Amino acid sequence: MDVDAVSGRDEPRAGGSWTPGKVAELLGVSPVTLRTWAARYGVGPTLRDDGRHRRYTDADVRRLQYMQRLIDRGMRAREAAAAAFSPAGEAVPEISPGQRAEELERAAEDLEFASLAALLDETLDALGPAAAWTEVLVPVLHHLGGRWLRGDVCFDAEWALTGEISLALQRYGAGFANTPPGRVVLLACCPQERHSLPMEVLRAAMVEVGIPAVHLGQMVPAETTVAVAAKLDPVVVFLWSMSAGTADDLLARRLRRRGFDVATAGPGWENLIERDVPWVNDLAAALELATERLKA
Numbered sequence: 084m085d086v087d088a089v090s091g092r093d094e095p096r097a098g099g100s101w102t103p104g105k106v107a108e109l110l111g112v113s114p115v116t117l118r119t120w121a122a123r124y125g126v127g128p129t130l131r132d133d134g135r136h137r138r139y140t141d142a143d144v145r146r147l148q149y150m151q152r153l154i155d156r157g158m159r160a161r162e163a164a165a166a167a168f169s170p171a172g173e174a175v176p177e178i179s180p181g182q183r184a185e186e187l188e189r190a191a192e193d194l195e196f197a198s199l200a201a202l203l204d205e206t207l208d209a210l211g212p213a214a215a216w217t218e219v220l221v222p223v224l225h226h227l228g229g230r231w232l233r234g235d236v237c238f239d240a241e242w243a244l245t246g247e248i249s250l251a252l253q254r255y256g257a258g259f260a261n262t263p264p265g266r267v268v269l270l271a272c273c274p275q276e277r278h279s280l281p282m283e284v285l286r287a288a289m290v291e292v293g294i295p296a297v298h299l300g301q302m303v304p305a306e307t308t309v310a311v312a313a314k315l316d317p318v319v320v321f322l323w324s325m326s327a328g329t330a331d332d333l334l335a336r337r338l339r340r341r342g343f344d345v346a347t348a349g350p351g352w353e354n355l356i357e358r359d360v361p362w363v364n365d366l367a368a369a370l371e372l373a374t375e376r377l378k379a
C-alpha cells in the first residue's frame with residue numbers, strides 16, 4: 084500500500100527537498116544504509132534540484148519513514164520498501180491495536196511529531212475514527228492519564244499526542260465531501276470543558292457517514308453556542324462535559340427554552356438529577372441519536 088494512498092493524499096506535497104544527510108539524520112540511520120536502500124530497493128531521492136545533487140522530496144521522506152516503521156514491526160527491508168514505495172505495494176501485515184497504541188505512545192514520549200502524524204493517519208485510514216478511538220487512542224490516553232496520576236510527569240507526551248490527534252482528525256475529515264447544505268448537528272464543549280477529543284472524534288465519525296456536523300471546539304462560551312444555534316437551527320445540539328464540574332445544566336436548559344433539541348454527552352452529566360434531556364455516553368449512541376434526529 085503506497086503511503087500517499089494510506090494518507091489519502093493523491094499528490095505528494097510540493098514542499099521541501101531533503102539532502103541524503105538530513106534524511107539519514109531524521110531516520111536515525113547511517114548515510115551508508117540510506118545509499119544501500121537506494122541501490123538495493125530503488126528507494127533513492129527522486130528530486131534533482133540543481134541538476135547535480137539529488138534530493139529527497141517530502142513524499143520520499145514519508146515513504147521512507149513508513150518503510151522504517153514496517154521494518155521496526157519485523158518486515159524485511161526488501162518487503163518494507165516494496166510496501167512503502169510501489170503504488171500497488173505488497174500486502175502490509177496487519178498490526179494489532181495494542182502495537183499501534185505502543186508506537187503512538189513511544190512517538191509521543193519522544194516528541195516525534197512527524198511520526199505521530201504519520202502513525203495517526205495510518206491508524207485512522209486502517210480502522211476509521213470510531214475503531215481507532217476505542218481500540219487505540221482511548222487506551223493510550225488512559226495509559227497517559229494513569230501515568231500522570233501515578234506522578235509520572237508526562238504532560239509533554241499528552242500534549243503532543245492530543246494536538247496531533249486533533250490535526251489527524253481534521254485531515255481525515257477533510258478527505259470527505261463537504262457537508263451538504265441543510266440542517267447540521269452542532270457539537271460543543273461546555274464553557275469550562277477543555278477535553279474536546281471525544282467531540283472531535285464524533286465529528287470525524289459523522290462526516291465519514293455523511294452526517295453534516297459542526298464542532299465549535301473546547302471551552303465554548305455559552306453566548307457563542309446559543310448564537311450559533313440561533314443562526315444554524317441545528318437538528319440537535321450535543322453539549323459535551325467530561326467531569327461534573329463542567330456540566331453546564333443552565334446552558335442546556337437555556338437552549339431548550341429557545342426551542343433547540345439538546346443532547347448531553349459525556350461522563351460529566353452522569354450524576355445529573357433531573358434528566359429531561361437525552362444523555363449519551365459513548366460514540367455509537369451519539370451517532371445513533373444524530374441519525375435518528377436527521378431522519379425525524
Ligand code: B12
Pocket residue numbers: 221224225227228229231232241242245275276277278279280281282285301325326327329348349350363364365366369
Ligand atoms: C487528554 C487529556 C487532557 C487534555 C485535553 C486535550 C483535548 N483537546 O481533549 C488537556 C491537557 C487539555 C487536559 C486538561 C486537563 N485535564 Co485532562 N485528561 C486528558 C486525558 C489524558 C485523556 C482525555 C480523554 O479524551 N480521554 C478519553 C476519554 C474519552 O475516555 P473516558 O472518559 O474514559 O471515556 C468514557 C466516556 O467519556 C465515554 N466516551 C468515550 N469516548 C466517547 C465519545 C463520545 C462521543 C461520547 C458521547 C462518550 C465517550 O465512554 C467512556 C466510558 O464512560 C484524561 C485521562 C483519561 N483517563 O481519560 C485526563 C483527565 C480527564 N484530565 C483531568 C484533569 C484533572 C485535567 C485538568 C483539570 C488538569 C489541570 N489541572 O489543568 C485540565 C482540565 C481543564 C478543563 N477545564 O477541562 C482528569 C479529570 C479528573 C476528573 N474526573 O475531574 C483526568 C481523568 C486525568 C486524571 N487521571 O486524573 N486533559
